[in-house]
Amino acid sequence: MATINVFARWRPLSQPEAKRGELNRKTLSDRPPLLAVSMQPQAPAEGRSWTSSPAFHAVFEPEDDNHKVYNDVIAPNIPKVLRGENCSVFAYGHSGSGKTHTILGYDYDQNSQKLGLCLAAAKQLFDALYDLNEKRRGEEELGIGLSLFELRKKSAFDLLNHHNQCHIREGPDGKVHIRGETEILAGGKVRVRPIVQRLCWTFESFQQELVQALSQRTTGVSTVHDQSSRTHAVIELEVINQSLIDARQALFDRQSELVPVGKRATDIRIEEESKAYMQLADGRWGPNPDYQINQERIDMAEAEKAQYEAHVTAAEQKIEAILEANAFPCLGAKMVFVDLAGAEFYDDNGTTRPQTTRQTPQERQEGRQINTDLLALKEVMGAWSQGQKRIPFRSSTLTMALREHFMSAGKGNSTIIVTISPATDQYKATLNSLKYASLVGAARV
Numbered sequence: 001m002a003t004i005n006v007f008a009r010w011r012p013l014s015q016p017e018a019k020r021g022e023l024n025r026k027t028l029s030d031r032p033p034l035l036a037v038s039m040q041p042q043a044p045a046e047g048r049s050w051t052s053s054p055a056f057h058a059v060f061e062p063e064d065d066n067h068k069v070y071n072d073v074i075a076p077n078i079p080k081v082l083r084g085e086n087c088s089v090f091a092y093g094h095s096g097s098g099k100t101h102t103i104l105g106y107d108y109d110q111n112s113q114k115l116g117l118c119l120a121a122a123k124q125l126f127d128a129l130y131d132l133n134e135k136r137r138g139e140e141e142l143g144i145g146l147s148l149f150e151l152r153k154k155s156a157f158d159l160l161n162h163h164n165q166c167h168i169r170e171g172p173d174g175k176v177h178i179r180g181e182t183e184i185l186a187g188g189k190v191r192v193r194p195i196v197q198r199l200c201w202t203f204e205s206f207q208q209e210l211v212q213a214l215s216q217r218t219t220g221v222s223t224v225h226d227q228s229s230r231t232h233a234v235i236e237l238e239v240i241n242q243s244l245i246d247a248r249q250a251l252f253d254r255q256s257e258l259v260p261v262g263k264r265a266t267d268i269r270i271e272e273e274s275k276a277y278m279q280l281a282d283g284r285w286g287p288n289p290d291y292q293i294n295q296e297r298i299d300m301a302e303a304e305k306a307q308y309e310a311h312v313t314a315a316e317q318k319i320e321a322i323l324e325a326n327a328f329p330c331l332g333a334k335m336v337f338v339d340l341a342g343a344e345f346y347d348d349n350g351t352t353r354p355q356t357t358r359q360t361p362q363e364r365q366e367g368r369q370i371n372t373d374l375l376a377l378k379e380v381m382g383a384w385s386q387g388q389k390r391i392p393f394r395s396s397t398l399t400m401a402l403r404e405h406f407m408s409a410g411k412g413n414s415t416i417i418v419t420i421s422p423a424t425d426q427y428k429a430t431l432n433s434l435k436y437a438s439l440v441g442a443a444r445v
């Protein structure tokens with residue numbers, strides 16, 4: 001069974017929140033090793049007391065900084081990545097509860113205790129790769145490939161490529177591809193660029209790429225604050241070497257060459273078959289006695305297509321061979337960090353809370369879309385952690401885009417950190433987030 005580790009993180013109160021009051025809360029350890037959270041708002045009018053199921057591996061307090069969270073949650077995964085396992089980390093919580101603070105951080109100084117989990121992981125991975133590169137000097141150098149995109153409505157936007165809009169499609173191979181605009185090149189070649197992956201050989205270059213790309217992230221007005229991330233940000237770190245990158249480029253070239261050849265074969269078949277039919281006097285369609293299908297022409301086009309398909313297969317096999325032959329099992333291993341867009345909290349009658357008046361109708365619509373995505377993610381996590389055969393990946397763009405991580409995480413694990421606010425006036429939103437996380441946690445046990 002796949003593993004999902006669930007953590008909760010209380011953030012500190014802001015000054016205005018502190019004036020309005022803090023809810024009463026406790027961490028319960030009646031069923032170790034998992035913890036439960038119990039809480040109660042200050043005023044009974046704000047809601048009843050509630051206790052979660054034992055679902056949390058740890059509960060972080062407001063005074064715990066990113067460094068502490070990193071050491072307890074992410075650091076144990078680094079040796080697994082070095083063994084070739086994948087690992088994904090999601091931050092879930094209502095708007096303003098601290099997801100971006102946790103995953104990306106707002107202080108990018110590499111010695112800061114506030115460094116976000118993603119940068120802290122990259123730092124530790126680069127240190128480990130440096131040691132490996134030193135130990136095996138004859139081998140190709142290992143580095144980290146960085147991809148960074150945000151998901152909004154039905155599209156992905158590549159933050160390493162001028163916020164280019166990309167489409168998320170399932171290919172005939174069942175794999176999900178995130179691809180940009182189609183470019184038509186000389187000789188009828190067609191190229192559809194995948195999401196950009198920047199090759200970084202040092203932590204400093206990685207940090208520079210990431211920080212620059214993050215400045216392009218979309219923010220907007222949420223129910224809680226007006227600098228809210230209105231998209232899900234997905235940051236992928238992959239252990240790479242130059243041969244792997246070259247082999248992937250070669251595959252991409254062979255796929256581009258196949259597109260016009262495949263299209264020509266299809267066009268020829270359609271042309272031949274349509275010439276062999278004609279409209280009869282009564283208006284119906286029937287065989288054309290004056291035309292004999294040119295089977296040789298179709299076969300030649302199909303043979304050419306098969307030849308190009310074989311080039312693609314050979315390029316795919318080369319990638320597999322590079323991964324298998326490498327002295328380091330970590331080549332190709334991935335860490336994925338997802339800063340989910342803030343869940344919006346709506347009252348039972350479907351309206352937002354009073355402070356939402358600044359949201360435009362479009363922002364409210366986006367808020368609802370975000371909630372739909374998050375619900376789909378919960379369903380996928382539940383099905384995945386229970387080892388179900390049918391996992392409902394197709395139910396949202398978010399789950400489609402993350403499909404590969406869940407599929408390949410059979411040999412890895414997933415972590416969800418639910419970020420929560422102790423402000424008494426955010427009780428209902430906090431309750432919602434904890435219920436979500438404890439359902440994911442409970443699905444696992």
Ligand SMILES: Nc1ncnc2c1ncn2[C@@H]1O[C@H](COP(=O)(O)OP(=O)(O)OP(=O)(O)O)[C@@H](O)[C@H]1O
Binds near residue numbers: 093099100102227341
């Ligand atoms: N654990 C924490 N320690 C210190 N400050 C925090 C913490 N968590 C959040 N904050 C601060 O609270 C504010 C809101 O946090 P953040 O932007 O991370 O929220 P968010 O959950 O990403 O919101 P949204 O989903 O709307 O983008 C920021 O100023 C952030 O620095």
